[in-house]
Amino acid sequence: MPTPSAIVIGGGPAGACAAYWLRAAGVAVTLVERAPFPRHKxxxxFISPAATAELQAVAPGPALLAAGARRVSTLExxxxxxxxxxxLPVPAWSLSRAALDAxxxxxxxxxxLPAPPLDLRQPAAVSQAWYTDTSAHVRLSDGAQLCADAVVHADGSGRHDPAGPAPSRRGVVGAKCHLRLRIDPDALVMHAPPVRGGYFGLVTIGPGLVTxxxxLQRGLLASDASIDRALRTLWPAYDPADRDGPWMACPVPGSGHIPAGHPRSFRVGNAAAGVEPVGGEGIGLAIWSGTRCARLLTAPGAPLSRGAAAGAEAMAALARTQARLARDYRRRLRLRRPACRAAAWVLEQPGLSAALWPLLSLPACTLAPWYALTGKPRRAITTGPAL
Ligand SMILES: Cc1cc2nc3c(=O)[nH]c(=O)nc-3n(C[C@H](O)[C@H](O)[C@H](O)COP(=O)(O)OP(=O)(O)OC[C@H]3O[C@@H](n4cnc5c(N)ncnc54)[C@H](O)[C@@H]3O)c2cc1C
Known part of the structure; x- marks a missing residue:
């Protein structure tokens, strides 16, 4: 019986985890990644505790520590x-994306892994994907063509799925840089700026190195060079001289779940849905969805569990798998997405964060509701004193 096969577009956390679990089940995987690694992003x-179990199933704690990961145990x-x-009731991780993705x-x-060797095309970009009843096809920008039973869209957008690219949040820009700065090395430090214009967070990723x-609201950004100025508006203590390397900017993902446009097409990570970055949930959702997609495709009796998926029966099984993934995804987003949007909204409204501050400072205030809404492991949590 022919070996089942899949093409994964994108080697970020969603694509890498999908490829890992597909190969763990014996599927022949071709992974196409546009950027040479390691690359910054x-x-x-900050990797939320909601996904540490799935993360550590692929990259166990000692491997994460060897790659430079650090434990984060406090939210400030x-x-x-x-x-x-x-x-934090359960510690999170911080790790540079250059190291994590590699x-x-x-x-x-x-x-x-019990599968044919990974066919890694890197650096190589997918320029088109199309589907028939018997197979899925991908064209690379150098003209090469690939064929498989299914395509997993993990390119952060899903632009090559028939359903089209995932929309981004309007009117804002995401930005990131590294700073030579000392903050509490165990803490994720979130700032609620006293003026309108956005919000930001800091976490230590190495000795004296902070992400x-x-x-940022677009209105604050007249040009690329003004990210420094924009941040200074929100954080008067910010000194651009602390910056270690350039700013990187990108759209902010912001869509509910997007069903894939063909039974042989599967969307994971930001290509499937986007939550507000405030809670550090994006990497976790990417890891969870890549893992879940691969597991559903290769479970006993599933389309890629018994050889190549051709014929009407296989198409029906692929469609059922896709519907199951969509249902799981929507369930996972149901509270998490509005909770993250609401938290971002509070941070973005100086008046609201000021009004809520006395409540947040109460000793009885805990992270329990936040953990419940965002699907993190729960335990008895106590608040630290206001400093
Ligand atoms: C400002 C900001 C801060 C954030 N902070 C956090 C945080 O602290 N914690 C957190 O969990 N999440 C955070 N996120 C969200 C997080 O970055 C994303 O959710 C996560 O990267 C999604 O992973 P992914 O694998 O779906 O996509 P990506 O990480 O975007 O990976 C997609 C990959 O596909 C490749 N690719 C794209 N197009 C093609 C193509 N045509 N052919 C081949 N390859 C292609 C890209 O090169 C890339 O490597 C933040 C987002 C923003 C904007």
């Missing part, structure tokens, strides 16, 4: 020079 580089909220701190892609290529990620 606009991202806060800053407004107008005042701070509130809460211990680590996950290396795991996906592990020769010990700064911001969501």
């Amino acid at each position: 606009p991202c806060g580089e 909220l800053v407004r107008a020079g005042r701070r509130v701190r809460w211990p 680590l996950l892609l290396a795991a996906a290529a592990d020769p010990a 700064c990620a911001a969501v």
Whole structure:
């Protein structure tokens, strides 16, 4: 019986995890990644505890630590020079995307996995994808053509799926840079600026090295060079001389779940849905969805579990798998997406964050509701004292 096969477009966390679990189930995978690795990426580089189980199933703790990952055990909220701190009930991770994405892609290529070797096309860009009842096809920008049973769209957009690209949040820009700065090395530090224009967060990713990620209203940005000025508007203490490397800017993902446009097409990560970056949920959703998609495709009796998926029966099975993934996805987003949007809204409204500050500083205020809404592991949580 022919080996089942899949093409994965994109080698970020969603694509690498999909490729890993497909190969773990014996599927022949071709992964196409546009950028040479390691590469930097606009991202806060904080990995929420909602996804640590799935992350560590692909990249175990010792491998993460060897790659430079750090434990984050505290959330600190800053407004107008005042701070509130809460211990995270379950620690998170911070790790540069250059290191994380390279680590996950290396795991996906592990020769010990029970599948044909990963056919890694990198750097190579997909320019088109199309589908028939018997197979899925992809064209690369150098003209090469690939064929498989299914395509997993993990390119951060889904632009090559018949349903089209995922929309971004209007009127804002995402920005990230690294700063030579010392903050509490165990803390994710979120700022609620005292003026309108966006919000930002800081996390340590190495000795004296901090990732700064911001969501900025376009109105603050007259040109690329003004990201420094925009951040200074929100954070008067910011000194551009601390910047270690250039700013990177990108659209901010912001869509509910987008169903794929063909039964042989599967969307994962930002190509499937986008949550507000405030909670550091994006990497986790990418890892979860890549994992879930591959598991559903290769479960006993599933379309890629018993050889190539051709014929009407296989098409029906692919459509059922897709519907199941869509249902799981919507369930995962149901509370998480509005919770993240609401948290961002509070950070973006100086009046609201000021009004809520006395409540947030109460000793009885805990992270429990936030953890419940965003699907993180829960335990008894106590608030730290306002500093
Ligand atoms: C400002 C900002 C801060 C953020 N901070 C955090 C945070 O702290 N924590 C968190 O969890 N999330 C954060 N996010 C969200 C997070 O970055 C994304 O959710 C996550 O990267 C999605 O992963 P992905 O694998 O779906 O896509 P991506 O990480 O975007 O990976 C897609 C890959 O596909 C490749 N690709 C694209 N097009 C093609 C093509 N045509 N052919 C081949 N390859 C292609 C790209 O090169 C890329 O490597 C933040 C987002 C923003 C904007």
